[in-house]
Amino acid sequence: MTAAVGPPRTRGRAFIGAVRAEASKLWSLPATWLLLAATLALTIALSVAFAASVRSGATSAARTLDLGVLAVTWTQCGFFLLGVIAATSEHVGGQVRTTLVAIPDRIAQRLAATAALGLMSFAAGVVTVAVSITVALLATGTAVGDVGLTLVLRLTFSAAGYLALMTVLSSALGVLVRRAVPTAAVLLVYLLILSPILQDQRWYLLPDIASYTLWFATVPDGAPPALTAWLVIAAWTLVFLLSSVVAANRRDT
Numbered sequence: 526m527t528a529a530v531g532p533p534r535t536r537g538r539a540f541i542g543a544v545r546a547e548a549s550k551l552w553s554l555p556a557t558w559l560l561l562a563a564t565l566a567l568t569i570a571l572s573v574a575f576a577a578s579v580r581s582g583a584t585s586a587a588r589t590l591d592l593g594v595l596a597v598t599w600t601q602c603g604f605f606l607l608g609v610i611a612a613t614s615e616h617v618g619g620q621v622r623t624t625l626v627a628i629p630d631r632i633a634q635r636l637a638a639t640a641a642l643g644l645m646s647f648a649a650g651v652v653t654v655a656v657s658i659t660v661a662l663l664a665t666g667t668a669v670g671d672v673g674l675t676l677v678l679r680l681t682f683s684a685a686g687y688l689a690l691m692t693v694l695s696s697a698l699g700v701l702v703r704r705a706v707p708t709a710a711v712l713l714v715y716l717l718i719l720s721p722i723l724q725d726q727r728w729y730l731l732p733d734i735a736s737y738t739l740w741f742a743t744v745p746d747g748a749p750p751a752l753t754a755w756l757v758i759a760a761w762t763l764v765f766l767l768s769s770v771v772a773a774n775r776r777d778t
Contacts, residue, residue, distance in 0.1 A: 539633070540633055540636075540637060543633055543634060543637035544637045544640045544641050545641075546637070547634075547637045547638040547640075547641035547642075548641035548644070548645065550641075551611055551641055551642065551645055554610065554611075554614060556610050556614070557607065557610065557611070557645075560603055560606055560607050560610065561603070561607065561649050563603065564600050564602075564603030564604070564607075564649075564653060565652070565653050565656065567596075567599075567600050567603070568596045568597060568600040568653050568656065568657045569596075569656060569657070569660055571595075571596035571599060571600065572592070572593065572595075572596045572656075572657045572660040572661050572664070573660055573664060575592045575595050575596060575661070576592055576593075576660065576661045576664030576665050577664060579592070579665065586667065586671050586672040586673070586742070587672075587742040587743050588742075588743070589661055589662065589665050589667045589671075589672060590658065590661070590672055590676065590677070590680060590741075590742040591741050591742055591743050592661045592665070593657050593658035593659075593660070593661030593662065594654060594657060594658065594680060594684060594740055594741060596657050597653065597654055597657055597684060597688075597740075598737075600653070601688060601691065601716070601733070602712075602713060602716055602717070604646055604649070604650065604688045604689075604691055604692045604695075605691060605692065605695040605709075605712045605713075605716065606695070606709055606712075607642075607646060607649075607692050607695075608642065608646070608691070608692040608693065608694065608695030608696035608697075608698075608699060609695050609696070609698070609699045609705055609708045609709050609712065610699075610705065611638070611642050611692075611696050611699070612638075612695075612696040612697070612698075612699030612700045612703075612708075612769075613699045613702075613703060613704060613705040613708065614705075631773050631774045632770055632773075632774055634773075635700070635769065635770045635773050635774075636770070638696075639693055639696065639697075639766060642692060642693060642696055643689050643690075643692070643693050644689075646688060646689040646692035646693070647685050647686065647688070647689035648685075649688075650684060650685030650686075650687075650688035650689055651681060651682065651685040653685075653688075654680070654681045654684040654685055654688075654740070655681050658677060658680070658681065672742075676742065680739075680740045680741070680742065681740075683739040683740045683751075684736075684739070684740035687732075687736040687739060687740060687758060690732075690758050690759065690762045691732065691733070691758075691762075693762055693765075693766060694732070694761060694762045694765045694766070695708070695712055696769075697762075697765035697766045697768065697769035698711070698712070698765055698769075700769035700772060700773055701765075701768060701769055701772055716733065720733055720734065724737075727745075727746075727747050729747070729748060729749050729754075729757070730757060731757075731761075732757055732758045732761045732762070735748075735749060735753070735754040735757040735758060736754060736758055738750075738751060738754045739751055739754050739755070
């Protein structure tokens with residue numbers, strides 16, 4: 526009797542398996558679901574509050590869409606925290622050792638974890654932004670046709686792409702620091718205190734400020750072109766990601 530032989534395990538298959546394993550690990554974290562649910566709930570609440578501040582039919586289509594994504598400028602903190610939790614949870618109870626036994630190649634493990642987190646945060650971003658815009662449209666009595674479905678989709682996917690990249694960036698910072706509280710503190714101080722100040726000074730070389738030209742219908746004065754904004758966001762993400770890969774590859778655990 527001849528034993529069945531499966532297809533050879535190539536590097537590509539091994540990487541896909543690693544991505545699935547990392548995704549399963551993220552799904553199994555209760556903190557992941559609690560944080561995403563809280564972020565969505567807060568986004569809805571803020572969208573209702575912002576939309577209620579204007580009278581029905583009293584805003585332009587662009588202004589309505591801006592109200593729809595305004596809440597995300599605050600609740601994006603949830604995505605940053607998601608990245609922190611995804612990275613630092615590995616160091617709770619020595620779980621990182623188990624991960625490295627399953628995936629000995631540290632570079633592959635880091636990239637697989639990044640891919641899994643990026644896909645999850647992009648999907649969550651699409652849902653969060655779409656719900657936020659929908660709430661604003663309903664609250665202001667604006668039809669999708671009045672603002673344009675193409676524009677709504679562009680803003681939604683642009684915002685989701687930005688949120689996914691920032692989740693990856695915060696995860697990379699979490700890998701570098703390896704502690705949830707200080708990493709989260711740095712990110713929240715920046716987002717809630719420093720960024721609003723720097724935004725007034727038009728620091729478009731910072732990723733979150735540059736992103737406003739991508740997912741607001743009304744482009745801020747002096748904002749860079751969309752391609753430039755994406756390059757700024759991608760550059761920041763890549764610098765942190767590469768630094769985290771190098772750091773993880775050099776550590777004992």
